[in-house]
Amino acid sequence: MSAEKSAAGSESGNRRLMANVVLAVVWVYVAMICLLALDQQFHWGIF
Numbered sequence: 835m836s837a838e839k840s841a842a843g844s845e846s847g848n849r850r851l852m853a854n855v856v857l858a859v860v861w862v863y864v865a866m867i868c869l870l871a872l873d874q875q876f877h878w879g880i881f
Contacts (some may be wrong), residue, residue, distance in 0.1 A: 873880045 840849070870881055
């Protein structure tokens with residue numbers, strides 16, 4: 835029984851890790867879009 839419980843716990847940990855990775859990717863994407871908009875507005879020449 836404890837082996838089943840630990841396997842479920844590791845699956846939950848992997849799911850949480852994947853959720854954090856996806857969230858980080860989304861935050862980076864949004865930050866890049868905002869930076870692109872500022873670059874286009876103020877002609878900084880970053881992109």
